[in-house]
Amino acid sequence: MVLPAHGGKLIQISETQASSESMRDALEGPSVKISAETRVTVDNISNGILSPLAGFMGREDYENVVDDMRLSNDTPWTIPIVLNVREDFRAGSGDEVTLVDENGVPVARLAFEELYTIAKKEHARKVFGTEDEAHPGVAKVYSASDKALAGKIISATKFSDPNFQKVTLYPKETRVLFQEKGWKEIVAFQTRNAPHIGHEYVQKTALALADGVFINPVLGKKKSGDFKDEAIVAAYQALVKNYYPRNTVVMSVLHYEMQYAGPKEAIMHAIMRKNFGCTHIAIGRDHAGVGNYYGPYAAQEIFKDFPDLGITPLFFREFFYCTKCEGIASEKICPHPEADRLNFSGTKLRKMFQAGEVPPKEFMRPEVSKAILDMKDPFVE
Numbered sequence: 001m002v003l004p005a006h007g008g009k010l011i012q013i014s015e016t017q018a019s020s021e022s023m024r025d026a027l028e029g030p031s032v033k034i035s036a037e038t039r040v041t042v043d044n045i046s047n048g049i050l051s052p053l054a055g056f057m058g059r060e061d062y063e064n065v066v067d068d069m070r071l072s073n074d075t076p077w078t079i080p081i082v083l084n085v086r087e088d089f090r091a092g093s094g095d096e097v098t099l100v101d102e103n104g105v106p107v108a109r110l111a112f113e114e115l116y117t118i119a120k121k122e123h124a125r126k127v128f129g130t131e132d133e134a135h136p137g138v139a140k141v142y143s144a145s146d147k148a149l150a151g152k153i154i155s156a157t158k159f160s161d162p163n164f165q166k167v168t169l170y171p172k173e174t175r176v177l178f179q180e181k182g183w184k185e186i187v188a189f190q191t192r193n194a195p196h197i198g199h200e201y202v203q204k205t206a207l208a209l210a211d212g213v214f215i216n217p218v219l220g221k222k223k224s225g226d227f228k229d230e231a232i233v234a235a236y237q238a239l240v241k242n243y244y245p246r247n248t249v250v251m252s253v254l255h256y257e258m259q260y261a262g263p264k265e266a267i268m269h270a271i272m273r274k275n276f277g278c279t280h281i282a283i284g285r286d287h288a289g290v291g292n293y294y295g296p297y298a299a300q301e302i303f304k305d306f307p308d309l310g311i312t313p314l315f316f317r318e319f320f321y322c323t324k325c326e327g328i329a330s331e332k333i334c335p336h337p338e339a340d341r342l343n344f345s346g347t348k349l350r351k352m353f354q355a356g357e358v359p360p361k362e363f364m365r366p367e368v369s370k371a372i373l374d375m376k377d378p379f380v381e
Contacts, residue, residue, distance in 0.1 A: 002175050003279055006271045006310065007052025007075045010171055011045065014155045030091040030112070031098040032083070032149065037221055037257040039101050041081065042108045043159035044256065044272075047170040051275045056083035058150035059116040066126040069264070069305070076306050077271070078264035079127060082118065083151075084144040089115070097151060107159075110151035118146045128261055130293055136223065137259045137290075161255065164219065167233060169252035174214070175277040177250060183211035187314060188273030188281040190288075192218045192258060194227045194235035194372055196364045198319035198344040200243065201328045206282050206314055207248055214278050215240070215251040218258060222380045225350060229253075231371075231378035238371040252276075262287070262294030263302035267309070274311040281311055285318040320344060321362040353378060 005011075034042070044050045052075060057065070060072045062080050069078045091097055091112045099108040124131050124138040133139050161168070169177070178186055187206040191199065207213050215236060219229040227235075233253065240249050254272070259265050265288035270281045287299035295301075300315045317330040321342040325334055334341075342362055352359050358369050372378045 002179060003274060003277055004310070005048060005051045005171070005275050007071075007073075009052055010048040010175075010275065011051045011054050012048055012172065013046040013054065013153050015046070015158045029098060030089070030095055031100055031106075032085050032089065033104070034083075034099050034101065034107075036102060038083065038099075039107060039159060040220060040255045040257065042099060042153065042156055045081070045153055046108075046156045047172070049171060049254070049272050049275055050081060051171075053081055055110060055113075055152035056148070056150055057081055058113055062116070062118070062148070066123060069267070076267065076309050078267040079259055079261055080123075082148045083110075084118075085115070085147050085149045087145055087147055089147065089149065091115070091149070096154065097149065106157075108156035109154040110149070111154055113150040113152070116148055116150065118148055120146055127264060128259075128293070132293075135260065135290065135293060137261055159255070161219075163230065164233065164253050167237075167251060167253050168255075169250075169276075171276045174250065174252065178212070178277050181212060181247060181250075185210040185280065186212050186214050186278045188214045188216055188270075188276065188278040188311075190216060190218065190269045190273070190281065191236075192222070192226065192232070193346065194232050194349075194364075194378075195239050195368060196344045196349065196359075197321065197328060197362065200239065200365070201319045202282050202284060202316050203249075205316070206280070207244075209314070210280060212247075213249050214273065214276060215249060216254050216273065216276070217251070218256050219253045220255055220257050222258075224380055226380045227372075228375075228378055228380055231375055234371040234375065235368045238367040239365060242367045243365060258288070260288060260290035262289040263298045266299035267302060267306060270303075270309060270311050270313065274309075279312060280314050282316060283313045284316045318343075350379060 064072045065077050065080045071077045095112040097110040097112050098106050101107050120141050121131050124141050128137045187210045189203050203213050217232045273281050283300050285296050303313045317332045319330050322329045322334050324336040324340045
């Protein structure tokens with residue numbers, strides 16, 4: 001039996017292929033120019049990744065989410081999905097609003113519901129746990145308008161990234177695929193990095209308990225020093241090809257802008273993977289965190305507040321290579337001191353790659369290292 005979508009219904013909004021004439025007609029009414037990141041959000045709503053949302057939140061849902069981490073109908077939800085609009089935007093009852101991309105091309109139609117105001121500092125404090133603008137999620141809130149437009153998406157053009165079409169699946173596709181494979185227990189693995197040995201051991205530990213693993217790398221806006229999208233995909237393809245039994249892994253990318261909201265974002269990651277059809281999600285140390293804003297295992301502790309989430313978290317401690325154990329271990333099973341441990345440091349990895357060095361096999365599979373070293377520049381500037 002396929003796991004029900006979050007909220008009980010997988011949202012599917014009709015796709016349109018807008019002609020030049022219909023585009024001109026659409027622009028005669030109210031319109032909103034949206035960023036590339038918001039364009040992706042439209043696609044994620046339209047294709048059920050953000051079910052049960054069928055559009056951008058109104059005031060009631062917004063206030064429930066920031067105050068109680070639930071939609072107004074009591075469905076678990078931790079980060080508001082809002083559409084910020086310019087201060088002078090106007091629309092009225094019965095209006096259809098056209099969303100246009102950064103090139104001015106119409107990409108979606110909304111049925112207007114309401115306009116409301118967001119208190120930015122309160123939003124930052126309640127969603128991210130800080131008002132510090134050094135936090136990337138907070139900085140984005142402060143830089144946006146405080147006016148939000150609520151409305152359901154009537155139709156949308158299909159979003160397509162030609163570089164990743166072959167590794168992009170939507171919930172309606174993964175749900176069928178999991179059934180065809182006969183998988184009943186599927187563990188989702190969220191990632192925004194190329195895989196080192198620690199990541200592999202989390203995945204394989206999960207795989208030992210389930211029928212399959214759904215590796216779902218996040219593609220989109222990154223911080224300076226992060227792996228580029230192309231590097232992440234190439235690295236995972238090398239890992240799956242060389243180190244996993246056949247028919248045990250499905251990999252599909254997820255176009256999504258990280259919020260770096262720590263524990264609250266961990267819940268959102270679980271909700272999205274539930275919509276893909278996963279029954280479990282792996283949650284590790286510092287999941288979706290940034291800097292020192294959240295405790296190392298805060299993203300695991302928050303799941304206690306959501307017994308009705310409908311997807312089961314699998315909690316993992318941090319893995320490392322222990323020279324005394326002569327293998328991969330975690331603090332839960334290894335008694336040896338820090339001096340005997342080789343920690344999987346992203347900073348150390350980056351320095352090795354920038355120097356043209358191959359990381360040791362205890363750190364990263366050689367085929368994965370090669371896939372990254374074969375790229376001219378695998379890191380975001």
